[in-house]
Amino acid sequence: AQSVTQLDSQVPVFEEAPVELRCNYSSSVSVYLFWYVQYPNQGLQLLLKYLSGSTLVKGINGFEAEFNKSQTSFHLRKPSVHISDTAEYFCAVSEARGYSTLTFGKGTMLLVSP
Amino acid sequence: KAGVTQTPRYLIKTRGQQVTLSCSPISGHRSVSWYQQTPGQGLQFLFEYFSETQRNKGNFPGRFSGRQFSNSRSEMNVSTLELGDSALYLCASSPGTSAAAQYFGPGTRLTVT
Numbered sequence: 001a002q003s004v005t006q007l008d009s010q011v012p013v014f015e016e017a018p019v020e021l022r023c024n025y026s027s028s029v030s031v032y033l034f035w036y037v038q039y040p041n042q043g044l045q046l047l048l049k050y051l052s053g054s055t056l057v058k059g060i061n062g063f064e065a066e067f068n069k070s071q072t073s074f075h076l077r078k079p080s081v082h083i084s085d086t087a088e089y090f091c092a093v094s095e096a097r098g099y100s101t102l103t104f105g106k107g108t109m110l111l112v113s114p
Numbered sequence: 115k116a117g118v119t120q121t122p123r124y125l126i127k128t129r130g131q132q133v134t135l136s137c138s139p140i141s142g143h144r145s146v147s148w149y150q151q152t153p154g155q156g157l158q159f160l161f162e163y164f165s166e167t168q169r170n171k172g173n174f175p176g177r178f179s180g181r182q183f184s185n186s187r188s189e190m191n192v193s194t195l196e197l198g199d200s201a202l203y204l205c206a207s208s209p210g211t212s213a214a215a216q217y218f219g220p221g222t223r224l225t226v227t
Contacts, residue, residue: 032213036218041220042220043118043204043218043220043221044206044218045218046215046216046217049215090157096213099145099164099169099170099214101162101170102147102159102216104149104157
């Protein structure tokens with residue numbers, strides 16, 4: 001079984017500042033990793049995913065994430081945030097074998113202020 | 115391609131009643147997964163259907179059930195509703211193969227009074 005820990009429940013940041021949302025996972029097998037974003041009263045939108053290969057993954061809206069196998073982490077970063085990035089961000093993991101369901105972290109609320 | 119659609123978007127039911135939620139996946143996707151989202155428990159996996167068969171199941175009581183039709187549309191049913199069933203129910207669509215990402219619908223907000 002896998003588990004995901006998002007270390008911060010809330011991250012306040014000023015507009016145009018850089019941000020990092022932290023995610024650590026636990027699994028006894030190889031995994032695929034995902035970041036999703038949820039805007040108020042909406043479903044989840046896929047930001048990016050890591051399956052294999054380059055450990056630096058680029059996603060939509062200027063976000064990127066780096067897979068670190070030794071630290072079992074998959075932190076999400078953006079060099080300059082906008083007000084519109086205010087949302088809840090979820091890290092998720094699935095086993096890299098067969099078809100596996102997603103296990104989500106508790107989420108991190110990113111609050112961008114002017 | 116049209117995205118994942120869920121109906122209804124909002125629902126208010128009384129304790130003890132039953133409810134059916136519907137999900138239409140992205141065209142060509144054969145897998146539909148259901149999740150329950152609550153402030154306390156976060157996102158929890160309910161079950162996944164692939165080609166009309168339940169392929170995975172989460173840790174929920176038997177009051178929660180689902181099915182998938184030949185056109186890949188899926189329904190989930192909750193019988194004997196409890197106050198704790200109030201949640202956002204999210205449906206996710208996927209081609210169903212390994213490494214395929216899941217694409218989520220807007221959810222159905224269920225309130226049990």
